[in-house]
Amino acid sequence: xxxxxxxxxxxxxxxxxxxxxxxxxxxxxxxxxxxxxxxxxxxxxxxxxxxxxxxxxxxxxxxxxxxxxxxxxxxxxxxxxxxxxxxxxxxxxxxxxxxxxxxxxxxxxxxxxxxx
Amino acid sequence: xxxxxxxxxxxxxxxxxxxxxxxxxxxxxxxxxxxxxxxxxxxxxxxxxxxxxxxxxxxxxxxxxxxxxxxxxxxxxxxxxxxxxxxxxxxxxxxxxxxxxxxxxxxxx
Numbered sequence: 001x002x003x004x005x006x007x008x009x010x011x012x013x014x015x016x017x018x019x020x021x022x023x024x025x026x027x028x029x030x031x032x033x034x035x036x037x038x039x040x041x042x043x044x045x046x047x048x049x050x051x052x053x054x055x056x057x058x059x060x061x062x063x064x065x066x067x068x069x070x071x072x073x074x075x076x077x078x079x080x081x082x083x084x085x086x087x088x089x090x091x092x093x094x095x096x097x098x099x100x101x102x103x104x105x106x107x108x109x110x111x112x113x114x115x116x
Numbered sequence: 117x118x119x120x121x122x123x124x125x126x127x128x129x130x131x132x133x134x135x136x137x138x139x140x141x142x143x144x145x146x147x148x149x150x151x152x153x154x155x156x157x158x159x160x161x162x163x164x165x166x167x168x169x170x171x172x173x174x175x176x177x178x179x180x181x182x183x184x185x186x187x188x189x190x191x192x193x194x195x196x197x198x199x200x201x202x203x204x205x206x207x208x209x210x211x212x213x214x215x216x217x218x219x220x221x222x223x224x225x
Contacts, residue, residue, distance in 0.1 A: 042218060091160070105213070107159035107161065109159055
């Protein structure tokens with residue numbers, strides 16, 4: 001069964017360092033998403049991406065964040081200068097449609113980011 | 117007012133019992149509704165979509181009440197493996213998926 005894969009599964013970094021989280025969405029999917037979940041809290045939308053550009057982003061997704069699809073398969077989230085409060089599980093997701101009638105997002109297993 | 121609201125629980129339920137929880141949404145123009153399940157420290161996975169006429173999948177029944185703007189999930193004959201957090205997700209008129217904070221369910225032997 002096709003799946004979304006994410007790397008690394010866990011990254012520990014120092015405050016102020018740049019971090020890149022990588023995702024390989026399901027190959028025939030067209031819509032890509034990043035979500036984050038701080039431990040014990042709700043799933044929070046960060047950004048959606050379609051046709052090589054950002055389609056929606058949340059208030060969380062400020063200038064410290066960027067996304068890229070550099071080679072047609074990988075979908076990356078970059079945090080330029082990490083802060084303690086960026087510590088969270090980051091989930092990549094993809095969908096065949098724009099979350100419409102089927103609504104099924106396929107999530108990767110997540111990348112846990114710990115900022116010290 | 118929160119856009120999608122759920123009772124965080126936890127709901128502590130004995131194995132074999134029936135449990136139900138609701139989710140309310142604020143945007144009356146919302147188009148589609150879903151229940152996702154999230155196990156501890158795992159990714160969310162789609163449990164079921166919620167159709168206007170209500171739908172059933174095995175022990176799980178989902179209902180939509182547009183007039184009162186809520187959806188519900190009923191689990192019959194609950195099993196230990198049903199222990200998880202159940203996330204209500206609403207696809208609103210702005211083409212965004214709005215996530216509830218989840219309801220934690222603990223099934224006890």
